[in-house]
Structure formats: C-alpha cells, structure tokens
Amino acid sequence: MKRLAILASGIALACAATLAALPALAQDSLAKIKEKGVLSVGVKNDYKPWGFLEPSGKIVGLEIDLAQAIADKIGVKLEMLPVIAANRMEFLKQGRIDMVIATMGDTAERRKIVGMVEPNYYAGATNVMAPKSAGLKTWADLKGRKVCAVQGAYYNRRVTQMYAPDLVVFPSVPDALNALQGNNCVAFLFDDTLIVSTLSGGDAKWAGYEMPLVSEDPQLWAIGIRLEDMDGPFGKLVKEMSVDWHKSGKLLELETKWGIKQSPYLIETNKKLKAAS
Amino acid sequence: MLTMIAAFFERLNETQGLNFSVFYDAFDRSRFLTGLWTTSYICVVSILASLALGLAGVWVAGSGSRFGRLVVRGYVQFFRNTPPLVQLSFFYFAVGGLLPRVSDGFGGQSPLVSGTGWAIIAFSLFAGAFNVEIFRAGIEAVPSTTVEAAESLGYTRLQLYIHVVLPLAFRICLPALNNNLVNLVKTTTLAYAIGVPELLYAASQIWSESFNVREMMNVLLVTYVLLVAVLVFVMGRWEKAMRIPGYST
Numbered sequence: 001m002k003r004l005a006i007l008a009s010g011i012a013l014a015c016a017a018t019l020a021a022l023p024a025l026a027q028d029s030l031a032k033i034k035e036k037g038v039l040s041v042g043v044k045n046d047y048k049p050w051g052f053l054e055p056s057g058k059i060v061g062l063e064i065d066l067a068q069a070i071a072d073k074i075g076v077k078l079e080m081l082p083v084i085a086a087n088r089m090e091f092l093k094q095g096r097i098d099m100v101i102a103t104m105g106d107t108a109e110r111r112k113i114v115g116m117v118e119p120n121y122y123a124g125a126t127n128v129m130a131p132k133s134a135g136l137k138t139w140a141d142l143k144g145r146k147v148c149a150v151q152g153a154y155y156n157r158r159v160t161q162m163y164a165p166d167l168v169v170f171p172s173v174p175d176a177l178n179a180l181q182g183n184n185c186v187a188f189l190f191d192d193t194l195i196v197s198t199l200s201g202g203d204a205k206w207a208g209y210e211m212p213l214v215s216e217d218p219q220l221w222a223i224g225i226r227l228e229d230m231d232g233p234f235g236k237l238v239k240e241m242s243v244d245w246h247k248s249g250k251l252l253e254l255e256t257k258w259g260i261k262q263s264p265y266l267i268e269t270n271k272k273l274k275a276a277s
Numbered sequence: 278m279l280t281m282i283a284a285f286f287e288r289l290n291e292t293q294g295l296n297f298s299v300f301y302d303a304f305d306r307s308r309f310l311t312g313l314w315t316t317s318y319i320c321v322v323s324i325l326a327s328l329a330l331g332l333a334g335v336w337v338a339g340s341g342s343r344f345g346r347l348v349v350r351g352y353v354q355f356f357r358n359t360p361p362l363v364q365l366s367f368f369y370f371a372v373g374g375l376l377p378r379v380s381d382g383f384g385g386q387s388p389l390v391s392g393t394g395w396a397i398i399a400f401s402l403f404a405g406a407f408n409v410e411i412f413r414a415g416i417e418a419v420p421s422t423t424v425e426a427a428e429s430l431g432y433t434r435l436q437l438y439i440h441v442v443l444p445l446a447f448r449i450c451l452p453a454l455n456n457n458l459v460n461l462v463k464t465t466t467l468a469y470a471i472g473v474p475e476l477l478y479a480a481s482q483i484w485s486e487s488f489n490v491r492e493m494m495n496v497l498l499v500t501y502v503l504l505v506a507v508l509v510f511v512m513g514r515w516e517k518a519m520r521i522p523g524y525s526t
Contacts, residue, residue: 086485113488146387148472152485161304168392168472169482179472182374184388 029226030074030234033098039076041067042083042091042100046173047194048201049258050103050122062258063101066121066223069250070099070241084172085152089114092224099238100224103191105154107219115230117238119246119273120220122193123265126155127215129180129195129206130187136212139163148176148185155217159189181205197260220265247273296489299496305483312479313500319396319465319475320504324458326401331408335416336438338409349409356406362467365399369471396468396475404461411457415450416442448519455512459505476500 033039043063044051051061059080071078081097088100092114103124106116128147130136142165149156149169160167168185170176173194180188188195192215199206223242229235245251246269255262286300298305334352337345356364369392376389390398419442427441466477476497484493 086481089488090490109486109488151481154486156482157304157486169478170472171470175470175472178370182370182388183378184369184373184392184472186387 028232028234029098029229030232030237033074033076033234037076038079039067039071039074039099040079040081040097041071042088042097042102043067043080044084044102045082047103049197049260050193051101062254062260063103065254065257066245067099067101069245070238073237073241085150086171087152089224092226095226098225098234102224103193103221104224105219106222107154110154110224113227114224115227115235116222116224117235117242118222119242119269120222121242121245121251122221123218123263124191124193124221125215125218126159126189127192127195127211127213128187128189129198129209130212131208132210132212133208134186134212136187139213139216142187145187146185147187147189148179149189150176153190154219155189158217165189193260193263200261243273246270295492296487297492297496298483298487298489299493302487305487308474308479308482309476309496311474312476315393315473316465316475316504319393319400319468319473320462320508322397323400323404323461323465324508326397327404327408327458327461330401330405331412334405334409335412338413339416340434352402353406353409356402357410361399361403361464362470364403365396365467365471368395368399392468392471392473395471396465396473400461400464400468403464404457407457408454411450411453412446414453415446415448418449419445444519448516448521451512451516451519455509455516458508458512462505462508463501 043059044061045053045059047061049061051059051063054060059082064080067080068078081091083091083097083100083102085102085104088097088102088104089110091097092100100114101121103122104110105124106120110116128136128142136142139159140163142159142163145165146168147159147165149159149167150173151169151171156167156169159165167189168179170179173190176188176190177198179185192211195211199209199211223238225235225238246266249270251266252262252270255266283301286297290296290298290301299309300306334349338349340346373388373390373395379387379389423441423445424437427437432441465475468475469478469481472478480493480497484490
C-alpha cells in the first residue's frame with residue numbers, strides 16, 4: 001500500500017509538471033495563414049443549416065459560407081475541422097485552428113479564453129424541443145424530469161441551477177435527438193435556432209414535436225479567434241468583414257439561402273449599421 | 278479542514294491560474310462526486326455480475342447439454358469480438374426503444390431501463406464473456422488426476438466444482454481475472470457516450486464550462502489510478518488469502 005502511495009504521488013507530480021502551460025507564441029497570424037496558404041476553421045457538422053453534412057459528405061451551411069468568404073478575402077484555401085462545443089476553444093488555444101465559427105455563444109466567461117469578434121454575426125436563445133404529448137407549459141415543468149442536452153453548451157449550467165431538471169448530456173446533437181426520439185428524456189434543451197429549423201424542416205420524424213416554452217437568455221453568437229489576434233491584423237480583417245456582412249445585408253441573404261426565417265437581431269443590426277454610415 | 282482545502286485551491290486559481298474548481302466550487306464538486314459514485318456503482322455491480330456470468334457460463338459450457346454449450350460459445354464469441362462502445366450504443370439506442378415503457382412519475386412514459394442500467398448490462402456481458410474464458414483456462418489447468426480422485430470418492434458434479442475444482446481453478450486464474458476486472462473499471466468511461474453521469478462525463482461537463490481541461494484531465498487520471506489501486510488491493514488480499522504453501526505461487 002505504501003509503495004502504491006509513492007507511485008500515485010509520483011504520477012501526480014508528473015502530471016503537475018505537464019500543467020505548466022505552453023507559452024503563447026506571439027506572432028502575426030495573418031502572415032502565418034498566408035504563408036501556409038490555408039485558413040483552418042473549426043466548424044459544426046451537426047447543426048443544420050448553419051454547418052452540416054451534405055449526403056456527399058461535404059460540410060456546408062451558413063457558417064461555412066462565412067468561413068469561405070474570409071478565406072477568399074485572404075486569398076487562401078479553406079480547411080474545415082469539425083468541432084464540438086466541448087473542444088472548440090481548446091483547439092483554438094492550441095493553435096490547431098485559426099478561427100472558430102461554430103454557433104458559439106458569446107459569454108463573459110468565454111471572453112477570458114478566446115477573442116469574440118464584434119459585431120456578432122448571429123443571435124439565439126435557449127428553449128426546449130419536446131413531444132406535444134409531454135404537455136410542457138413552463139420552464140418549471142422540467143423540474144426533476146430527464147432532459148437531453150449536448151455537452152459544453154453554455155445554458156446547461158444555468159438551466160440546471162434555475163429549474164433543476166435531471167440533465168442527460170450527450171456528446172453531439174444527433175445522439176441527443178436519438179435519445180429524445182427513444183423517449184429517453186422528456187425534452188431536448190438547446191438553442192431555439194436549431195429547434196425552429198429542425199421543426200420547420202418538414203421531417204415526418206418531428207411531426208409530433210413542438211417548442212413549448214418561451215425562449216430565454218438571448219445570446220449573441222461570435223466568431224472566435226485567439227486573444228492575441230484581437231488587436232492584430234487577422235482580428236481586424238475578420239472584424240471588418242463582420243461589419244460588412246451586416247451592412248451589405250449578406251447575412252440576411254444567407255438566411256434566405258439556407259431557409260432560415262429572418263432573425264430580428266440581423267434586421268436590427270443591418271438597420272443600425274446602415275444608419276451609422 | 279475542508280474549508281482550508283477549498284481556500285488553498287481558490288488561491289491556486291487566483292495566483293497560478295490552475296483552476297481545480299472541483300475542490301472549491303460546490304456545484305462542480307457535487308457533480309464530480311456524483312460521477313465518482315456512479316462510476317463506483319457501475320464498477321461494483323458489473324464486476325459482481327460479470328463474475329456470476331463467467332461462473333454460470335463455464336458451468337454450462339462444461340455440462341452435457343450440447344445446446345447449452347452452443348449458447349455459451351455464441352455468447353462469448355459475440356461479446357468478445359465486438360467493441361464495447363458498439364454494444365453499449367446498440368443496447369441503449371436500438372434495444373432500449375423496443376422495451377415496454379413505465380410511468381416516469383409525471384404522467385409521462387420513460388424507458389424500462391435507464392442509461393446507467395444499460396451501461397451495467399453491457400459492461401457485465403462484455404467482461405462476463407472474457408471471464409468465461411478465464412475460468413475455463415483455470416478449470417482446465419486443474420490436474421485431471423485430482424478431479425478423478427474426487428469423482429472416485431463419490432462427489433457429484435456440483436460438489437466437485439464447489440469443493441475441488443473452483444478453489445484450485447480460482448488460484449490459477451486470478452492474475453488473468455485481475456487484468457480483466459481492471460480493464461472493466463476503465464471501460465466504464467464509455468458510458469459517457471449514452472449520457473450516464475460517470476466520472477468522464479462529470480469532468481467534461483466541468484471543463485466545458487470552466488475551460489480547465491488540463492486540470493480536470495489530471496484530476497481524472499489520478500482518480501482512476503486510485504480506483505484501480507483499490508481494486509488491485511482487494512484482489513491482492515484475496516490472492517494472498519487463497520494461497521496454499523507449495524501449490525503454485
């Protein structure tokens with residue numbers, strides 16, 4: 001037992017040594033991207049129609065169009081890496097990707113870790129998707145009941161603390177939706193944007209489902225870049241493009257292209273920026 | 278004492294940026310402890326069930342029934358030769374939907390077997406398949422002369438097993454059994470894929486909110502080292518208690 005204790009503490013020490021964070025490399029990301037000839041972007045591949053897989057296996061969607069626009073502007077190839085909520089910020093920090101466009105909510109907590117590009121390119125809020133037969137009326141109805149959710153989503157903690165559901169959290173959206181269909185939970189907690197587009201997608205599978213609650217906790221979505229890039233040339237370029245997308249109405253056009261109802265946030269920002277210029 | 282530990286880790290976060298939130302944030306801590314409890318629970322139940330399955334399997338495989346032998350062979354081949362993650366998903370997503378439903382206490386319906394239930398079933402069957410083979414190796418290593426001697430004294434097959442074959446076979450197969458059970462403890466992390474709140478699930482919930490991946494990975498690693506150490510310690514004591522001087526090692 002004593003030897004075991006020594007072994008365990010040895011391992012703990014070795015682990016602690018690896019904890020010393022790698023020094024952040026201060027270098028111009030834009031120059032690096034140009035040199036590589038590739039812009040690596042973390043995207044979603046399970047979030048229709050923002051980022052999803054075509055039957056051919058290609059990733060397409062509204063966010064992919066935005067990523068492509070940035071790559072085109074820099075004049076490099078676009079490389080996409082599918083990410084999930086739980087790993088995207090880590091990938092960015094480690095330098096595996098240069099940018100994240102993956103339905104990422106803009107929160108104060110996350111702003112400490114990654115740079116959030118303003119103006120935000122989209123906005124969503126929290127709601128649930130549930131079978132009509134579940135008869136959910138208010139958020140308080142979720143108390144003590146099994147609710148499916150997806151890992152790393154920012155609202156998981158807030159909803160758990162406020163309404164005390166028994167959260168069953170899955171690695172990805174399809175897993176959680178499968179579990180919902182198998183009646184493993186009474187509702188699926190997610191962004192209302194995805195719920196609306198799933199329900200209006202015309203899939204017979206979801207005919208008996210609804211979005212029964214009032215959306216809560218509106219959240220802006222942001223393109224994420226490394227904190228060091230925020231004031232660098234790469235950050236400036238992305239920021240300028242984001243302003244341009246709002247002002248020119250490109251984002252509204254893309255919504256129409258991907259069959260999304262025009263969101264109040266985009267209409268409002270479009271007006272505001274046009275008036276300012 | 279507890280508040281001292283909490284204060285220490287809070288300071289560590291402020292001064293060094295090492296965020297071990299499980300030690301000072303009550304919400305994170307309760308999630309982690311729930312994970313530890315779920316993992317321990319799945320481990321203990323699966324270990325016992327897989328041992329029972331192994332014993333039953335090897336008993337049937339050695340019996341006169343041709344049909345029984347075929348069933349055990351089929352079971353072992355199936356569960357030994359497919360990945361546990363696939364088995365788990367198969368049970369949860371495919372079989373789970375076919376089972377009858379029970380009331381969830383809110384006027385709704387919920388499946389008969391929960392995610393944790395399926396995890397226990399899948400892991401028990403998986404480890405049980407290996408246990409059948411491990412026990413078989415042990416039983417086949419018992420000298421046939423010993424068995425014949427017992428038979429000539431008029432032992433029935435069950436008596437022979439309980440009093441002669443199993444005590445000897447257990448000693449021989451303990452090292453292999455140890456390996457398999459340690460593996461089983463580590464396999465429980467797969468339950469994360471079907472939303473069972475075990476340790477890896479709890480840890481990833483915490484790091485996806487607090488962004489302390491490195492710290493949580495280390496906590497997780499040390500926790501599993503300790504969990505396995507407990508199992509190895511118990512098995513070691515058992516092995517020692519069963520030792521016969523002069524017989525094997």
